[in-house]
Amino acid sequence: MTDRTDIDALIDLMARLPGLGPRSARRAVLHLIAKRGPLLTPLAALMQTVADTARECLNCGNIGTADICPICADDRRATGVICVVEDVADLWAMERSGTFRGRYHVLGGTLSALDSIGPEELHIPRLVDRVAAEEVTEVILALNATVDGQTTAHYIADQLEGRVALSSLAQGVPIGGELDYLDDGTITAALNARKPL
Amino acid sequence: MTDRTDIDALIDLMARLPGLGPRSARRAVLHLIAKRGPLLTPLAALMQTVADTARECLNCGNIGTADICPICADDRRATGVICVVEDVADLWAMERSGTFRGRYHVLGGTLSALDSIGPEELHIPRLVDRVAAEEVTEVILALNATVDGQTTAHYIADQLEGRVALSSLAQGVPIGGELDYLDDGTITAALNARKPL
Numbered sequence: 001m002t003d004r005t006d007i008d009a010l011i012d013l014m015a016r017l018p019g020l021g022p023r024s025a026r027r028a029v030l031h032l033i034a035k036r037g038p039l040l041t042p043l044a045a046l047m048q049t050v051a052d053t054a055r056e057c058l059n060c061g062n063i064g065t066a067d068i069c070p071i072c073a074d075d076r077r078a079t080g081v082i083c084v085v086e087d088v089a090d091l092w093a094m095e096r097s098g099t100f101r102g103r104y105h106v107l108g109g110t111l112s113a114l115d116s117i118g119p120e121e122l123h124i125p126r127l128v129d130r131v132a133a134e135e136v137t138e139v140i141l142a143l144n145a146t147v148d149g150q151t152t153a154h155y156i157a158d159q160l161e162g163r164v165a166l167s168s169l170a171q172g173v174p175i176g177g178e179l180d181y182l183d184d185g186t187i188t189a190a191l192n193a194r195k196p197l
Numbered sequence: 198m199t200d201r202t203d204i205d206a207l208i209d210l211m212a213r214l215p216g217l218g219p220r221s222a223r224r225a226v227l228h229l230i231a232k233r234g235p236l237l238t239p240l241a242a243l244m245q246t247v248a249d250t251a252r253e254c255l256n257c258g259n260i261g262t263a264d265i266c267p268i269c270a271d272d273r274r275a276t277g278v279i280c281v282v283e284d285v286a287d288l289w290a291m292e293r294s295g296t297f298r299g300r301y302h303v304l305g306g307t308l309s310a311l312d313s314i315g316p317e318e319l320h321i322p323r324l325v326d327r328v329a330a331e332e333v334t335e336v337i338l339a340l341n342a343t344v345d346g347q348t349t350a351h352y353i354a355d356q357l358e359g360r361v362a363l364s365s366l367a368q369g370v371p372i373g374g375e376l377d378y379l380d381d382g383t384i385t386a387a388l389n390a391r392k393p394l
Contacts, residue, residue: 006262007251010243016236018228019221028214030286032244033251033260039213044244046207047229051237054204054230063230065203089227 007033059130061106061123063088071095071104078102080137082130084156086110086144094142102140105130110148111155124156131164138165145171204230256327258303258320260285268292268301275299277334279327281353283307283341291339299337302327307345308352321353328361335362342368 007029015025032040056062057069064070071077081102085091091104107122119125131139139160143149157166172190173182204226212222229237253259254266261267268274278299282288288301304319316322328336336357340346354363369387370379379387 006243006246007260010240010247013236013240013243017225019217019225024216026286026289028216029247030260030284031215033247036248036251039210040244040248043207043210044241044248046203046210047237047241047244049203050207050226050230051233051241054233063204063227087227089223092223 057106060104061088061108062091062104076101079134081140082127082134082136082138083140083142084127085142086149086152090142090144100140102138103134107143107152110143110146110152112148119155119159122152124159127156128159131160136164138167141166141168143168145169257301258285258305259288259301273298276331278337279324279331279333279335280337280339281324282339283346283349287339287341297337299335300331304340304349307340307343307349309345316352316356319349321356324353325356328357333361335364338363338365340365342366 011022011025011029014020014028015022017025020028032043053065054063055065055067057064057072058067059072060069062069062071066073078101082105083094083100083102084105084107085094086107086109088106091106094100094104105123105127107124107127109117109122111117111119111122127139130136139156141153141156143153153168160166170193171186172193173179173186179187207229208219208222208226211217211225212219214222217225229240250262251260252262252264254261254269255264256269257266259266259268263270275298279302280291280297280299281302281304282291283304283306285303288303291297291301302320302324304321304324306314306319308314308316308319324336327333336353338350338353340350350365357363367390368383369390370376370383376384
């Protein structure tokens with residue numbers, strides 16, 4: 001089937017996306033070919049546009065299409081508070097909640113001796129610079145509640161101690177969560193941080 | 198975040214692929230942007246190429262990049278045997294097994310009164326024409342072992358009865374299958390079709 005190489009190559013590339021394997025990549029490609037007009041052609045064009053225009057915000061590390069991302073450029077957002085997140089997906093998750101009205105700082109990962117990811121790779125010096133330059137009064141450490149995330153949070157807290165108010169996200173029972181399905185650590189955290197009614 | 202519309206639009210389109218939801222589409226797009234050179238740019242180009250060149254084989258309904266697909270054009274493949282499949286994914290699955298050396302006929306679905314899919318929509322008249330024109334001696338009905346698939350197989354068998362030898366795929370225990378996990382129907386079929394050692 002020498003003639004099918006472009007379609008085969010497309011399947012191979014699609015299978016490299018997270019969440020897709022060889023089988024689902026084949027299904028996706030057949031779906032794309034079946035929906036050529038409404039889906040495949042616009043998708044190809046949009047991918048090219050994003051490939052040409054997407055870039056990291058020079059200030060916070062968010063992904064946008066300009067040197068300074070819309071959040072950093074939005075002067076209605078509070079400048080005195082920086083929310084530190086591991087990656088852009090976490091920033092988007094925070095934005096979907098619609099609660100936070102300050103700025104962000106995207107680390108791009110967590111500290112890891114094993115993968116030789118040190119403070120420089122995570123733009124932690126740039127965070128320290130921003131705290132001084134933007135007259136920041138509070139840094140919220142919204143890192144994942146994993147060992148790596150918490151190690152990184154401790155390191156950043158050490159760097160910034162005494163310069164700004166530091167806080168981290170509350171730990172406890174998630175909304176809609178059932179106690180029976182929660183791990184012991186979460187229940188312990190929720191109990192220790194219990195609030196008077 | 199008005200500036201993020203291209204990336205947002207890309208996420209929305211990706212979420213329309215089978216097997217991807219909003220969350221995995223966001224992950225996929227972030228992965229694409231992170232791997233812009235090795236993945237996003239070639240994927241955009243390849244999608245455009247496939248959008249421009251992919252077409253249905255005029256003879257069998259397979260997808261390729263020419264009017265006649267490589268299988269129909271390959272004169273080393275037997276012309277006397279046609280394997281009837283529901284869709285192109287099934288044809289690819291048959292080809293991966295590497296066993297069948299004849300030609301195919303892709304129906305593009307199954308008969309369905311509910312969705313008003315009749316014989317014309319499934320290219321069944323074209324199959325009947327091919328049986329006469331290509332001097333076919335055997336038609337293998339490789340339709341899915343579902344109610345719709347079997348209804349369609351019966352209809353085709355009625356149309357072709359007396360003109361060619363008709364066969365269908367054997368039913369039984371799949372290779373590596375454990376009896377305890379098989380449904381009753383499969384065990385019954387395997388028992389009824391038991392073979393002497």
